[in-house]
Amino acid sequence: MDDMEDDTTIFSTLKSFKSFISCPDRSLLETEPAFGRSGLQNLYTKRVELEEAAERVRSHTSLLQLTQEKQQMELSHKRARIELEKEANSSSRDLQREIDRNRELLLQIRHLKEREEKANQELNEQVENNKALKRNFEELHKKANEKDSKLSYSSISMMCGTLRDVRNTGIKYQVSEKKRKIEKRMLNLYFTSRNSLICALLPLMCAVHLQELERRLALQEQDSVIVKNMKSEVARLPELEREIKRLREENTFLRETKENNSLLREETEGLRRKLERVERVMEEKLKVELEKEKLEHELQAWENIGQSTGLNIRKPEDLSREVIQIQQRELNLKQQNYTLNSSIRSVEKTRTELMPEIAQLRAKAQEEQKKRENQDSLVRRLQKRVLLLTKERDGMRAILESYDSELAASEYSPQLMLRVKEAEDMLRKVQTHNTEMETQLSKAQEEAGTFKLQAQMVSVCVCFFRQKIEELEAERQQLEEQNNILEMRLERHNLQGDYDPVKTKVVHLQMNPTSIAKQQRTEEVEQLRVECQRLRDRLRKIEADGVMTTDDTTLIIPPSQEILNLRKQMESAELKNQRLKEVFQKKIQEFRTACYVLTGYQIDITVENQYRLTSVYAEHMEDSLLFKSTGSVGSGSMQLLETDFSRTLTGLVDLHLFHQKSIPVFLSAVTIELFSHQTVT
Amino acid sequence: MSKTLKGITLKGSAELVAEFFSFGINSILYQRGIYPAETFTRVTQYDMSLHLTTDAKLKNYLTNVISQLKASFVIFVAEWLFDCTVQKLVVVITSPQTNEVLERWQFDIDCDKTAKESGAPREKSIKAIQEEIRSVIRQITATVTFLPLLETACAFDLLIYTDKDLEVPEQWEESGPQLIDQSEEVRLRSFTTSIHKVNSMVAYKRTNSM
Numbered sequence: 001m002d003d004m005e006d007d008t009t010i011f012s013t014l015k016s017f018k019s020f021i022s023c024p025d026r027s028l029l030e031t032e033p034a035f036g037r038s039g040l041q042n043l044y045t046k047r048v049e050l051e052e053a054a055e056r057v058r059s060h061t062s063l064l065q066l067t068q069e070k071q072q073m074e075l076s077h078k079r080a081r082i083e084l085e086k087e088a089n090s091s092s093r094d095l096q097r098e099i100d101r102n103r104e105l106l107l108q109i110r111h112l113k114e115r116e117e118k119a120n121q122e123l124n125e126q127v128e129n130n131k132a133l134k135r136n137f138e139e140l141h142k143k144a145n146e147k148d149s150k151l152s153y154s155s156i157s158m159m160c161g162t163l164r165d166v167r168n169t170g171i172k173y174q175v176s177e178k179k180r181k182i183e184k185r186m187l188n189l190y191f192t193s194r195n196s197l198i199c200a201l202l203p204l205m206c207a208v209h210l211q212e213l214e215r216r217l218a219l220q221e222q223d224s225v226i227v228k229n230m231k232s233e234v235a236r237l238p239e240l241e242r243e244i245k246r247l248r249e250e251n252t253f254l255r256e257t258k259e260n261n262s263l264l265r266e267e268t269e270g271l272r273r274k275l276e277r278v279e280r281v282m283e284e285k286l287k288v289e290l291e292k293e294k295l296e297h298e299l300q301a302w303e304n305i306g307q308s309t310g311l312n313i314r315k316p317e318d319l320s321r322e323v324i325q326i327q328q329r330e331l332n333l334k335q336q337n338y339t340l341n342s343s344i345r346s347v348e349k350t351r352t353e354l355m356p357e358i359a360q361l362r363a364k365a366q367e368e369q370k371k372r373e374n375q376d377s378l379v380r381r382l383q384k385r386v387l388l389l390t391k392e393r394d395g396m397r398a399i400l401e402s403y404d405s406e407l408a409a410s411e412y413s414p415q416l417m418l419r420v421k422e423a424e425d426m427l428r429k430v431q432t433h434n435t436e437m438e439t440q441l442s443k444a445q446e447e448a449g450t451f452k453l454q455a456q457m458v459s460v461c462v463c464f465f466r467q468k469i470e471e472l473e474a475e476r477q478q479l480e481e482q483n484n485i486l487e488m489r490l491e492r493h494n495l496q497g498d499y500d501p502v503k504t505k506v507v508h509l510q511m512n513p514t515s516i517a518k519q520q521r522t523e524e525v526e527q528l529r530v531e532c533q534r535l536r537d538r539l540r541k542i543e544a545d546g547v548m549t550t551d552d553t554t555l556i557i558p559p560s561q562e563i564l565n566l567r568k569q570m571e572s573a574e575l576k577n578q579r580l581k582e583v584f585q586k587k588i589q590e591f592r593t594a595c596y597v598l599t600g601y602q603i604d605i606t607v608e609n610q611y612r613l614t615s616v617y618a619e620h621m622e623d624s625l626l627f628k629s630t631g632s633v634g635s636g637s638m639q640l641l642e643t644d645f646s647r648t649l650t651g652l653v654d655l656h657l658f659h660q661k662s663i664p665v666f667l668s669a670v671t672i673e674l675f676s677h678q679t680v681t
Numbered sequence: 682m683s684k685t686l687k688g689i690t691l692k693g694s695a696e697l698v699a700e701f702f703s704f705g706i707n708s709i710l711y712q713r714g715i716y717p718a719e720t721f722t723r724v725t726q727y728d729m730s731l732h733l734t735t736d737a738k739l740k741n742y743l744t745n746v747i748s749q750l751k752a753s754f755v756i757f758v759a760e761w762l763f764d765c766t767v768q769k770l771v772v773v774i775t776s777p778q779t780n781e782v783l784e785r786w787q788f789d790i791d792c793d794k795t796a797k798e799s800g801a802p803r804e805k806s807i808k809a810i811q812e813e814i815r816s817v818i819r820q821i822t823a824t825v826t827f828l829p830l831l832e833t834a835c836a837f838d839l840l841i842y843t844d845k846d847l848e849v850p851e852q853w854e855e856s857g858p859q860l861i862d863q864s865e866e867v868r869l870r871s872f873t874t875s876i877h878k879v880n881s882m883v884a885y886k887r888t889n890s891m
């Protein structure tokens with residue numbers, strides 16, 4: 001586009017240049033005759049100018065080109081910059097991604113290293129454990145071996161020792177036997193040699209020799225015994241060797257079995273763990289299967305949706321798409337609905353607006369129709385007329401022609417003329433009659449129309465009047481009802497005695513029985529009030545000063561003599577009472593003190609029928625005995641009630657009350673005891 | 682009591698009506714126990730036995746009122762019945778304690794004014810009029826059966842409804858209509874002398890029975 005624009009500018013400049021060139025040509029041509037001498041100069045100057053202009057144009061174009069190039073360069077620069085920026089962004093993003101990946105990988109590496117270390121550690125530990133176990137095992141093995149070897153060695157050594165011993169002994173025995181043999185020979189020799197010689201020494205030497213031999217025999221017998229034992233023991237040796245072998249074999253077997261055991265145990269442990277894992281896996285599998293079933297069901301349901309709705313649904317995306325489509329359809333339909341509603345409303349409005357117009361138009365149409373009908377009827381009539389006229393005309397013509405034709409034959413013209421005239425007159429009459437009839441008819445029709453209108457109007461009026469009549473009837477009924485009600489009310493008021501104050505008034509005698517009765521009543525009331533007041537005053541006065549007889553209120557009755565006497569008597573009685581009380585008090589006090597002093601007990605009546613005795617010699621203030629009087633009042637039978645003090649006197653209680661059943665003795669015993677306590681302490 | 686044998690004049694009619702009133706009021710007073718029964722005597726009137734009070738004061742009062750009603754030609758200006766100026770006569774029974782109206786016996790008097798002008802007597806026999814009066818008084822006696830008891834000692838008053846512009850003599854004063862609050866009304870028979878028509882009715886205080 002820019003190029004195009006630039007081209008257009010170039011073209012426009014070229015055009016201007018050409019025009020410029022052309023104009024000066026013209027001007028040159030025009031001005032040539034004026035400037036004749038300086039034509040060449042002018043031409044030169046003009047050329048120069050033109051060249052300058054051309055240069056200018058060239059420079060301009062070059063400038064334009066340069067600007068264009070510059071713009072292009074700028075555009076390309078921009079593009080390049082944008083692309084570079086994009087690349088930079090993408091590269092930065094890649095870089096970011098790489099960095100993140102790097103970080104993740106580093107993390108993973110760290111995790112793995114840690115795991116490796118842990119594994120190594122575990123491995124080392126395991127190895128160490130293994131080593132330890134191995135060492136233990138080796139030690140044990142060594143110990144076993146040692147033990148075995150010891151056992152074997154010891155047994156063997158024992159065996160060897162015994163064998164050696166046995167052998168030694170055997171050898172010794174052999175040696176000794178040889179020796180004996182030798183010695184026996186020697187002896188024999190000795191005997192033989194020395195039998196003779198040493199017959200004398202024989203018994204001694206023999207005896208000595210016998211002793212020695214006996215000794216040696218004993219020794220040899222011992223040795224033989226030992227040798228026998230050794231033999232038996234040696235005989236046992238192969239058995240022992242066999243046993244050793246067996247034991248060794250057993251040992252190896254046991255070791256193997258031990259190894260196998262441990263292996264088996266490890267295996268079992270491994271298997272148990274596997275079993276657990278497998279069980280867990282089985283449970284998970286069950287769960288997963290259940291889930292799978294559920295999901296399958298759901299999937300089935302979803303797939304069934306596809307089938308049930310009849311739409312091509314295989315994935316949820318399809319379903320969502322369908323839903324979106326349905327929603328869109330709904331929206332569209334709603335929009336359509338709204339548009340339709342609005343259009344309906346507008347249409348209704350226009351309809352309602354057009355209705356009256358339509359009515360008007362219909363009325364007009366009807367009128368027009370009527371007019372048309374009238375016109376049609378008129379036309380028909382006219383046509384009929386025309387037909388009749390034409391027929392008449394034809395008839396006339398035919399007659400005329402016949403007459404004409406006949407005229408040529410005969411001369412009946414005046415008669416014909418007369419007849420024609422008569423016919424024409426007749427025709428005119430008929431025509432006028434016709435017109436008259438027609439006018440009458442039209443008039444009649446008009447009148448009929450007017451009558452119809454009148455009848456319509458009348459019927460309308462009749463309807464209107466009927467309505468009015470009905471309304472008036474209803475009003476009349478209402479008014480009748482109201483009238484009745486009002487009459488009843490009036491009657492009622494009349495019965496009650498109401499009157500119209502404007503026209504009537506009510507008079508009565510002033511001195512009428514009611515007023516007299518009222519007066520009397522008020523007087524009575526007044527009298528009663530006065531009397532009441534009087535009586536009240538009297539009563540108050542009586543209550544107030546009942547004692548004082550001499551009072552100057554004339555209304556109060558002076559107190560009678562009886563009252564005075566009674567009052568005096570009352571006073572004297574009160575005084576007597578008072579004195580008696582004092583005397584009783586004194587006497588009682590005296591008596592009580594005497595009792596206390598003489599018996600040594602203070603007797604108080606605490607509660608009805610209960611007597612509390614406090615001793616003179618009581619150690620504490622609270623020490624008291626409680627007696628309760630049982631039986632009738634004057635019988636005097638008493639019972640001792642439990643008190644703290646009585647608990648301390650159980651002995652006395654038992655003795656005097658339970659056995660002896662005497663309260664005075666008990667009391668005196670208590671007094672004596674207390675006294676003794678007092679005097680001692 | 683001047684009775685014309687030939688017919689009824691206005692004066693005669695007035696007399697008849699006044700007579701009726703006197704006996705009627707007496708009957709009411711006796712029947713309703715306004716005054717003790719022993720203060721009444723029996724007289725015969727209208728072919729029946731009626732009660733008439735012996736109490737002097739009462740008699741005086743009644744004659745006062747009724748004579749006023751009668752309106753003698755000479756003395757009083759108010760020739761009420763004669764002038765056809767009286768519209769109603771009301772016997773009001775009140776309780777003096779509470780000052781409330783317990784019963785109202787109202788007699789409306791319609792006077793045919795044309796009788797005055799014409800002056801010619803009307804054709805109606807005394808007998809017929811008396812019959813009618815008798816039936817009215819009988820009815821008054823009968824109404825006692827359904828009227829509520831007057832428990833307290835009551836007093837009565839006679840009110841006269843007249844034209845507004847009538848001049849009343851001194852002893853007479855204007856009063857209120859003394860209507861009953863919450864009344865039941867019963868219309869009784871009427872009688873006519875062909876000049877005067879008297880409608881009777883009784884209104885009594887509605888008893889708020891439980």
